[in-house]
Amino acid sequence: MTHLPFIAASYALGVGVPVLLGILAWQRLGAARRRLAAIDPRMQAE
Amino acid sequence: MLHCTVSGAAVPSKRAEWCYLPPVSAQTQSPVAARPARNLHRFANPGRFLRLAATVQPWLTVPAILLLGGGLLWGLVLAPADWQQGDSVRIMYIHVPSAWLASAGYASLALCAFASLVWRHPLADLAAIEIGPVGAAFTAVCLTTGSLWGKPMWGTWWVWDARLTSVLVLFFLYLGHIALVRAFDDPVRGARAGAILALAGAINLPIIKFSVDWWNTLHQTSSIRLTSASGMHRDMLWPLLACALGATLAFAAIVVGRLRAAVMERRIRGLLMAQVERA
Numbered sequence: 001m002t003h004l005p006f007i008a009a010s011y012a013l014g015v016g017v018p019v020l021l022g023i024l025a026w027q028r029l030g031a032a033r034r035r036l037a038a039i040d041p042r043m044q045a046e
Numbered sequence: 047m048l049h050c051t052v053s054g055a056a057v058p059s060k061r062a063e064w065c066y067l068p069p070v071s072a073q074t075q076s077p078v079a080a081r082p083a084r085n086l087h088r089f090a091n092p093g094r095f096l097r098l099a100a101t102v103q104p105w106l107t108v109p110a111i112l113l114l115g116g117g118l119l120w121g122l123v124l125a126p127a128d129w130q131q132g133d134s135v136r137i138m139y140i141h142v143p144s145a146w147l148a149s150a151g152y153a154s155l156a157l158c159a160f161a162s163l164v165w166r167h168p169l170a171d172l173a174a175i176e177i178g179p180v181g182a183a184f185t186a187v188c189l190t191t192g193s194l195w196g197k198p199m200w201g202t203w204w205v206w207d208a209r210l211t212s213v214l215v216l217f218f219l220y221l222g223h224i225a226l227v228r229a230f231d232d233p234v235r236g237a238r239a240g241a242i243l244a245l246a247g248a249i250n251l252p253i254i255k256f257s258v259d260w261w262n263t264l265h266q267t268s269s270i271r272l273t274s275a276s277g278m279h280r281d282m283l284w285p286l287l288a289c290a291l292g293a294t295l296a297f298a299a300i301v302v303g304r305l306r307a308a309v310m311e312r313r314i315r316g317l318l319m320a321q322v323e324r325a
Contacts, residue, residue: 003134003198010191011122014140017187018114018296021180022107025303032310039317 092309095169099306106299114292120285128282137195139286143293144188148216149251151181151297155223156248159241169305171237172312174244175227176304180297182220189213200264208257209265212250219247 121139128135155177161170192210193203204210223240230236258267269277276283 003132006194006198007122007133007136010137010140010194011118013187013190014144015118017183018293018300021183021300022296022303025300025307028307029303029310032307032314035314036310036317039314039321 092313096306096309099302103299103302103306106295106302110292110295110299112292113288114296117285117288117290117292121282121289125282125285126279131199134195134198135282137191138282139289141188141191141195142286143290144184144191145213146290147293147297148181148185148188148213149254150294151177151184152216152219152244152248153251155181155220155244156251159244162237162241163245171234171241172308173301173305174223174237174240176308177301178220178224178227178240180300180304182217182224184293184297185213185217185220189217205264207263207265208261209254209263212254212257216247216250216254219243219250223247 118139121136125136125139127133155174158170158174158177161167162174189210192213196205197203223243226243227233227236227240230239257263258265270283270286278286
């Protein structure tokens with residue numbers, strides 16, 4: 001029985017999940033920053 | 047101070063500061079800013095938190111990528127195979143850090159819950175809400191990679207032994223917390239209910255840790271102990287420690303990024319409500 005598929009699946013999960021979470025956090029942060037810049041009078045004044 | 051209206055009820059107190067950010071001049075002269083550094087609420091100021099988090103984030107993200115990437119490559123390519131398990135031991139470099147972070151993430155969630163209930167710290171509520179999904183994701187990785195290791199080694203995907211079951215309970219506690227904090231129209235009540243669940247669920251952490259000692263489990267006992275020499279060869283130990291440190295920094299970087307977004311979203315909500323009140 002080859003163990004390679006089990007190892008490959010584990011590494012895909014171990015790398016993929018943190019990367020996905022990071023990308024989602026980064027996108028959410030960018031969207032919030034743009035939205036805030038559009039409506040915050042202090043940021044518009046800067 | 048402007049009060050944030052949530053579900054028709056005005057929410058006074060410091061928590062309302064997170065709904066609307068006062069002008070810079072008001073922030074710098076506010077009593078919160080004037081308090082001594084030892085005061086926990088010093089970091090309750092959203093502007094100060096956002097500046098600090100923006101500074102800290104690159105120092106978490108870059109080492110996380112380097113350590114986790116390097117550690118995983120080290121474990122996959124350079125570290126030796128186990129004499130008994132063969133190459134399947136390489137799953138350990140994913141499974142063990144995610145297992146540590148599942149427990150450590152819940153411990154940080156419980157600490158935030160404690161700070162929220164005892165000191166009413168507004169950042170603690172937000173941090174707990176943002177830690178939940180990240181901790182649940184790492185717990186899911188731990189359970190899945192455990193199954194992926196168990197099938198070739200034990201011949202089964204799952205057994206109801208004490209360690210596996212208690213980690214599954216931890217996963218359900220994360221899911222319960224995620225659902226509970228979002229189940230109320232009033233976010234303050236949701237955070238309060240979530241904090242109580244998080245603190246009650248913290249009893250599961252010592253059960254996870256000592257389950258392999260208290261009960262006769264299929265899951266092996268700890269190979270790394272703080273009080274005695276490691277039962278693992280250093281050629282395997284070092285890549286494991288690199289992966290664990292990298293994954294911890296990645297966890298922190300993701301939570302800080304989500305927390306920054308959450309603080310900004312709360313400011314946006316506050317500003318929109320202020321516009322509605324003025325109209």
